[in-house]
Amino acid sequence: MPQSGQVMSKDGIVYSTCPVCGYIAFNAQEKHCDNCGEELTEEEMHKNGLTSLDSMIRMGQLYQFIPEDEKAAVSFEQPAVSEDGYTLDKSWRPSVTKAEVEKEALQYYENRRTHHVKVEIIKKEQK
Numbered sequence: 001m002p003q004s005g006q007v008m009s010k011d012g013i014v015y016s017t018c019p020v021c022g023y024i025a026f027n028a029q030e031k032h033c034d035n036c037g038e039e040l041t042e043e044e045m046h047k048n049g050l051t052s053l054d055s056m057i058r059m060g061q062l063y064q065f066i067p068e069d070e071k072a073a074v075s076f077e078q079p080a081v082s083e084d085g086y087t088l089d090k091s092w093r094p095s096v097t098k099a100e101v102e103k104e105a106l107q108y109y110e111n112r113r114t115h116h117v118k119v120e121i122i123k124k125e126q127k
């Protein structure tokens, strides 16, 4: 598990920097990030057909940084404090590149469209 610098304690839980999202929200005991929800366990790794925690982290980051809005540009800028009140570790850097996120985003939007079309077909059939 790559551990970059910062540690914070909240409600008796020790949080370290989440390798996926960069917020100090990673619960090392449960191997789970309370900010992005990523679970970094061997079990999850095998379930996703991956062979290393590094590839899990990269995979998590690709999805983390895909903009919901298809027209928005990929950005690694994140607020200093997350919506849930976790602090961003300023020394953290993503391991993926913007080009990699953009590539994954195309696939994601494509899947979303396909899925959306399927939903519409099901609805029509029910009428």
Ligand SMILES: [Zn+2]
Pocket (backbone or CB within 6 Å): 018, 019, 020, 021, 022, 023, 025, 033, 034, 035, 036, 037, 038
């Ligand atoms: Zn996280």
